Amino acid sequence: MSEIDDIFAEDPPKPTPDDVKAMMATADEPHGWEIRWKLSDAIEAGMTDAVMDRVKNKFRNAMDDLESDLDYGLKERLSTNLADFICTSAENAVMALLEGNEERMRAYLSAQDGRYTGRDRDHPVIHGELFETGALELRKKIVEAHADLLKNERILDLEDQVRSLVEQVNKVERHNANLNAELRGYRRYD
Secondary structure (H helix, E strand, O other): OOHHHHHOOOOOOOOOHHHHHHHHHHOOOOOOHHHHHHHHHHHHHHOOHHHHHHHHHHHHHHHHHHHHHHHHHHHHHHHHHHHHHHHHHHHHHHHHHHHOOHHHHHHHOOOOOOOOOOOOOOOOEEOOEEOOOHHHHHHHHHHHHHHHHHHHHHHHHHHHHHHHHHHHHHHHHHHHHHHHHHHHHHHHOO
C-alpha cells in the first residue's frame, strides 16, 4: 500500500458509474463548471480530520528526515569535503613550488599583480612590533621557518644523489672488470 493510499485509508464516498456519466455529459454544456464543484466536494468530503492528521504526520516525518539529512550533510560531508579541499590546496601549492610555477605560487601566496597582496594599506605597529596578518604573515613565516631547512634538505638531496651515482659508477666498473677478466680468460684458450 503506498503512502497516498495509507493517508486515504478511509473510503471517501465514491461516485457511481451513473454519476460519472452524468458529470461527463454536462462537461461540454455551458454549466460544465459544475463538474469541478462536484469533484471539489468529493475531495473535501475525503479530507476528514483523521486524514489531515495522517497527512500532517507524514509531512512532519518527511521534514524530520530532511533535517537529519541536512544535519548529516553539514557535519559529515562538509568536514570531509573541507578537509579534502585543504589537503588538495596544500598539495597543489607544494607541487607549484616544486614545478617552479611562479603564477600558481603567486596565487597561493597572495602575491598576484592587481590583486590583494596586503601591501596596499597602512601597516599597524602594535606594542612596538609590526603587526602582520594574512598574506604578509604567511610569506614571512615561510621564509623564517624554512629557509635553512630548504637549503639543508637540498644539500642532503644532492649528497644522496652523488652517493647513488658513485655507487652506480662503481657497480658498472666492477661489472666491466668482471667482463674484462672473463674475456681475458677466453683469449688464453684460443
